[in-house]
Amino acid sequence: MMELAYPVGLIVVAAAIIIGFTALVREKDDLHRILLTDLAEVIGLVLIALVATDLAEALILPGLVVGISELLAVSEVYIAKEGLREPTGPAFRIEVMDSAPGILALVLVAYGVFLSGFTGGAIAAVGVVFYFMCRGHAEQFELIETVSGYAWAIWIAAFFIFMFLPQYWFFGVMMAGGAILVKVMAKMSLVGTMRRGGPDV
Amino acid sequence: MTPEFILGCIILIIGVIAAGFPREKTYLSRLINLEIPAFGLLLIMLAYDEMLALLTFIGVTAISTFVLVRAIERREAAE
Numbered sequence: 001m002m003e004l005a006y007p008v009g010l011i012v013v014a015a016a017i018i019i020g021f022t023a024l025v026r027e028k029d030d031l032h033r034i035l036l037t038d039l040a041e042v043i044g045l046v047l048i049a050l051v052a053t054d055l056a057e058a059l060i061l062p063g064l065v066v067g068i069s070e071l072l073a074v075s076e077v078y079i080a081k082e083g084l085r086e087p088t089g090p091a092f093r094i095e096v097m098d099s100a101p102g103i104l105a106l107v108l109v110a111y112g113v114f115l116s117g118f119t120g121g122a123i124a125a126v127g128v129v130f131y132f133m134c135r136g137h138a139e140q141f142e143l144i145e146t147v148s149g150y151a152w153a154i155w156i157a158a159f160f161i162f163m164f165l166p167q168y169w170f171f172g173v174m175m176a177g178g179a180i181l182v183k184v185m186a187k188m189s190l191v192g193t194m195r196r197g198g199p200d201v
Numbered sequence: 202m203t204p205e206f207i208l209g210c211i212i213l214i215i216g217v218i219a220a221g222f223p224r225e226k227t228y229l230s231r232l233i234n235l236e237i238p239a240f241g242l243l244l245i246m247l248a249y250d251e252m253l254a255l256l257t258f259i260g261v262t263a264i265s266t267f268v269l270v271r272a273i274e275r276r277e278a279a280e
Binding site: 004005008009012015016019020022023024031032034035036038039042043045046049050052056057060061064065067068071072075078079082084085086087088115117118119122123125126129133188191192194 | 206213214218220221222226228231232239241242245246249251253254256258259263265267269272274275278279
């Protein structure tokens, strides 16, 4: 029965593309267009998910990376183009932002480390972003950059182990999984420092 | 065709209409409506057992929502 799912899924995606891009063409406001770009990304990911094998997962992960970096870049360009400033007045404060960050960040980071790899990096980064967002930040960016650089080098070294010492493949998997976790977490956690009350990156 | 897949397709179409043509055309309502097609995508991924993609998508969506809210916040403050 799963053979029928692919053509049905393709028809659904085709309909979604037509509706989504009609909305995009009719839209005049730039920020609304950015939001609809996010919708187009979701539709594209459905198209990849329909492939339904490990290949789909391998394609979705880089798709997500490109999606988030594209969104970051486009929103920065939009803010710079419109000359938008940080809102003045007292910062937005709610009770849960004072009490939750510690435990929530701990749970997310612990689960991220358990998952390891790119997925773990993204989950752990959400915890770190939430913590930075709520508690503020005073860390040294040079340190994060250095750690991220070393993680990158370890990741490459793991690939050399796969190539030249294939009998130690498990060691290579562990190295690559841990290194990409640190790399993704370090990079994505910088998003959390974009909130007011610190150097605006 | 599993129930998750059929439900995911239905929610995807509903969500694309809701996010493309929201009743109240504000930034926040459109941002909230964007969660509906994302949920359809999650159900379709669930139907195909794509666990890694599913978890990563949840993580990245949380970060992208933060980025979008930051842009919306500044836009609303400018008006």
